[in-house]
Amino acid sequence: MEELVALCKRRGFIFQSNEIYGGLQGLYDYGPLGIELKNNLKQSWWTSMVYDRDDVEGLDASILTHPDVLKHSGHEDTFTDPLVDCKSCGLRFREDQIPDQCKGEELTEPRDFNLMFKTNVGPVDDGSSYAYLRPETAQQIFTNFKNVVDSTSRTLPFGIAQIGKAFRNEITPRNFIFRVREFEQMELEFFVTPGTDDEWHKKWVDSRTKWWIDQGIDSSKIKLLNVTGDDLAHYSKSTIDLMYEFPHGLEELEGIANRTDFDLGSHSKNQDQLNIKATTIANNSSNAKLAVQDISDNSLIVPYVIEPSAGVDRGVLAILNEAYKVEKLDDGKERVVLSFKPHLAPIKAAVIPLKKNNEALVEKAIELKNILQKLRLGRVVVENTGNIGKNYRKHDEVGTPMCITVDFDSLEKQLVTIRNRDTMEQESIDIKLVPDYFRNYFLS
Ligand code: GAP
Numbered sequence: 376m377e378e379l380v381a382l383c384k385r386r387g388f389i390f391q392s393n394e395i396y397g398g399l400q401g402l403y404d405y406g407p408l409g410i411e412l413k414n415n416l417k418q419s420w421w422t423s424m425v426y427d428r429d430d431v432e433g434l435d436a437s438i439l440t441h442p443d444v445l446k447h448s449g450h451e452d453t454f455t456d457p458l459v460d461c462k463s464c465g466l467r468f469r470e471d472q473i474p475d476q477c478k479g480e481e482l483t484e485p486r487d488f489n490l491m492f493k494t495n496v497g498p499v500d501d502g503s504s505y506a507y508l509r510p511e512t513a514q515q516i517f518t519n520f521k522n523v524v525d526s527t528s529r530t531l532p533f534g535i536a537q538i539g540k541a542f543r544n545e546i547t548p549r550n551f552i553f554r555v556r557e558f559e560q561m562e563l564e565f566f567v568t569p570g571t572d573d574e575w576h577k578k579w580v581d582s583r584t585k586w587w588i589d590q591g592i593d594s595s596k597i598k599l600l601n602v603t604g605d606d607l608a609h610y611s612k613s614t615i616d617l618m619y620e621f622p623h624g625l626e627e628l629e630g631i632a633n634r635t636d637f638d639l640g641s642h643s644k645n646q647d648q649l650n651i652k653a654t655t656i657a658n659n660s661s662n663a664k665l666a667v668q669d670i671s672d673n674s675l676i677v678p679y680v681i682e683p684s685a686g687v688d689r690g691v692l693a694i695l696n697e698a699y700k701v702e703k704l705d706d707g708k709e710r711v712v713l714s715f716k717p718h719l720a721p722i723k724a725a726v727i728p729l730k731k732n733n734e735a736l737v738e739k740a741i742e743l744k745n746i747l748q749k750l751r752l753g754r755v756v757v758e759n760t761g762n763i764g765k766n767y768r769k770h771d772e773v774g775t776p777m778c779i780t781v782d783f784d785s786l787e788k789q790l791v792t793i794r795n796r797d798t799m800e801q802e803s804i805d806i807k808l809v810p811d812y813f814r815n816y817f818l819s
Contacts, residue, residue, distance in 0.1 A: 376550070378699070379551075379622065379695055379696065380551055382699070382711065383695070386408060386772060386773050387407045387408050388406055388721075389405055389409045389551075389552060389691075390403065391404075392404045400556075401554070401555045401556035401557075402555060402556060407721075408722070409691070409721075411754055412694070413691055415719045415720070415753070416687065416690050416694065417561065417687060419719065420561045420685070421433070421536065421561075423586055424561075428534075430532060430533045431533065431565075432527055432529065432533070432536070433537070434523065434537045435538075435539065436512070436515030436516070436518075436519060438540055439494070439506040439509075440506055440508070440509045440514060441506060442505065443660045443661075444514050445491065445509075445514065447641045447656060447658055447661070448517075449609050449610065449637075449641070450491060450510055451489070451491075453609045454489060454490055454510055455487035455488055455489050455490065456470075456487075456488055456545075456546055457469065457470035457471075457485035457486070457487065458470070458487070459482045459483050459484070459485050459486075460482065461477040461482055462481040464477060464480070469547050472546075488546060490510060490543045490544050490545065491510050491543070492507065492508040492543075492556075493505050493508075508542035509541055510542060511560060511562070511684070512537045512538070512540075513562050513638070513682060513684065515537070516535045516537055516562070517638045517639055518642060520535070520639060520642075521665060524667065530667070531566055532565065532566060532568065532571070532575065532678075533565070534564060535564050536561075536562070536563045537562055538559065538560070538561045538562075538687070540558070541557075541558055541560050542556060542558075543556060543558075544556060550621070551692060553621060558686055558687065558688045559686070559688060560684060560687065561685045562682065562683070562685075563682065563683050564638075564682050565579065565680065565681045565682070565683075566639075566667075566678035566680055567679050567680075567681060568676065568678065569636065569652065569676065569677075572612075572635070572679040572681060573633070576613060576615075576633045576681050579631050580615045580617075580631050582683075583617060583629060583685070587617065587628065587629070587690075587693075590694060590716060591694060591697050591715065591716040596620040596697075597617060597619055597628075598618045599615050599617060599618070600615065600616040600618050600627075601615060602614040602615070602616055608632065610632070610635070610637040610638060610653070612634075613633045614630055614632040615630075615631045616629070617629040617630070619689075621689075621692060621693065628689050628690065628693055629683060629685035629686070629689075630682075630684050631683045632681070632684070633679065633680075633682075634681070634682050635652060635679050635680070636651050636653050636677040636678065637653035637654075637655060639677050639680065640652075640653055641653075641656060641658065642658065642663075643658060643661060643664045643666065643677070644658055644659075644661045644663065644664060646658060648664075648675070649666055649675055650676075650677070651677050665677065666678075694715065694719060698713040698715045698774060699711070700712050710772075712774070713771075713774030714796070714797055717776045717817050720753070720775060720776050721754065722753075722754050722755070722756055722770070722773060722774075722775040723753040723754060723775070723813075723817060724747060724775065724776070724813060725755075725757075725758040725777075725779070726740045726744045726747070726755065726758070726779045727740065727758045727759075727766050727780045727781065728740040728759055728780075729763060729781065729782040729783070731759050731760060732761075735786055736781050736782070737759060739786065740757050740781040741757055743779065743791070743806065746810055747809070747813050750810060750813065750814055752813070752817045752818075753817070758778075766778065767794060774796070776795070776816070777793055777794065777795060777813075777816065779791050780793075780794070784803070785806060790805060791803070791804060791809060
């Protein structure tokens with residue numbers, strides 16, 4: 376983990392947030408390469424969830440959330456962690472995360488600590504008008520259920536996908552970007568006819584496992600955990616956690632839950648008319664029935680929900696961990712390489728003029744960069760620092776799949792050299808063929 380954290384800072388992937396003022400615990404900023412990696416991961420999720428399917432719509436809802444939403448979702452009452460104080464050092468910990476040095480010390484009885492951040496809304500700060508920063512993106516998908524059904528005429532089964540920030544006042548944020556207070560989720564709420572939920576749950580567990588493997592995660596490092604007992608969330612009939620061997624241990628990367636009809640039922644008015652199976656709290660604030668009509672007998676059905684919910688930041692950490700390799704070279708030296716899958720690589724290609732101050736070479740490199748950039752396959756850069764060996768090492772370390780060197784043969788014979796990050800093999804090709812080569816590489 377230390378090597379990864381150091382590389383992330385050195386190469387501009389991830390920085391401690393508010394660092395020049397001493398930092399703020401549990402918050403991180405994504406730098407020039409981190410934002411590219413994160414966007415590529417999110418885009419890959421969106422493409423597979425929304426574009427490659429015909430039964431999912433997208434949504435981007437507000438972060439600030441009406442207190443009634445989080446009252447009826449159960450978060451106001453149950454979204455808590457048990458907190459203990461160490462009387463010796465005065466620090467507070469989650470009951471299951473007490474550090475070794477405090478274990479023998481006198482600890483207070485655990486008490487519930489709500490993890491939601493609250494903020495004042497409007498110009499009066501007297502506590503009468505507040506909202507929560509959403510603790511999961513899911514709730515605003517449920518509250519928009521009727522809007523999406525009415526505007527798209529969707530029938531069951533169908534899903535609503537959303538990517539966005541979520542906030543939790545974690546008692547002990549830790550392990551780099553694994554457990555933080557501000558993070559992003561990629562969540563799908565997939566609405567199904569009650570009775571088909573177990574089958575859909577299984578399908579989504581299989582599909583999500585395959586997707587992570589397609590992002591470069593080694594299948595042997597993934598374990599499926601059937602969540603039971605107190606660990607099962609209040610809304611869930613059954614949850615499978617997709618666990619990954621992070622550098623600090625086997626932990627949750629994504630949860631795939633069967634949320635039954637709890638959420639749509641809880642956010643509905645006139646619940647007694649809806650044949651809801653889950654135990655919900657009566658709702659006198661909502662103005663909608665979140666149900667669909669059964670065309671066979673015109674009755675109302677509250678759909679069951681299967682929810683694959685993945686953390687973007689945990690995804691980035693897992694991808695970085697998989698990609699990070701230190702390789703011994705033939706000359707006895709070592710190289711660090713991030714062997715990202717091409718679609719995730721922050722920089723797709725670096726175009727390198729062999730001599731940094733040679734105008735003709737630099738001009739040719741810029742021309743080629745602009746052609747490749749316009750193919751819209753991701754970021755392409757010109758690396759104009761002169762030392763070809765150092766440039767190759769740098770781009771190995773940030774995971775650039777190809778380096779294209781423009782040299783004097785490029786001016787005389789229209790040839791460039793393409794070096795492959797993983798094999799380090801180099802081939803000489805006609806500059807006119809580079810766009811096709813590049814396109815085929817990233818689209819195959
Ligand atoms: N809507 C369901 C839900 O929020 P969750 O298991 O609490 O379920 C889903 O969170 C995913 O969000 C987790 O699998 C994890 O990847 C990510 N996540 C949760 N808390 C996090 C935190 N404090 N820091 C980073 N990621 C977190």
